[in-house]
Amino acid sequence: MTFSELGLNTALLKSLAENNILTPSEIQEKAIPFILNTNKNLVAVAQTGTGKTAAFGLPVLQQIDPSLQQTQVLVLVPTRELAQQVAKDLFVFSRHIVRIHTEAVYGGKKIEENIKKLEIPRHILVATPGRLLDLLDRKIVDLGYLKFLILDEADEMLNMGFEPDIDRIVRACKPKVRKLLFTSTLPAAIKQIIRQYM
């Protein structure tokens, strides 16, 4: 299969070609058409290095309305490093789409800087759970327009003790928000989240 056959638009195909990403990986072949063509939640078991960021990033970018200046996608990640990496990948993939803005927010950076940046809502927020909750409590982030909630490295977030935070965040989202969960393992705690929310 080609990325074009999976249903991606020319702007995304152009960025992929420029970055020499030419053949979809297995997770991309499965996830991209599913995310583009259904309204269902997704549980995907995939390790880092399999192309999982593109597997959710590309079809989600294609479904953002750039003219609606509201947070439409929230990606929750366990660490600052992953937040930066995911935001960078999404920035690269969206280079030829006009006016899609992504911001990464994570603990360890001054929250005042996040607040200043988020005066204009970003289409995509990539966040660690604690910092996102802090911003929600301060009413800096509005999840009312959210279309996709993505839990990236969900098993790692649970290992790090983020389960209560994830519970609060999922409950702060409207029930119709599509949930995409990526994990490298399927322990009981992940199965519990899947049963409860997905």
Ligand code: AMP
């Ligand atoms: P990830 O699994 O998201 O951490 O991606 C690992 C790396 O593979 C990233 O640097 C991606 O840019 C790259 N990548 C993603 N998809 C592909 C692909 N289909 N072909 C080649 N490289 C890819």
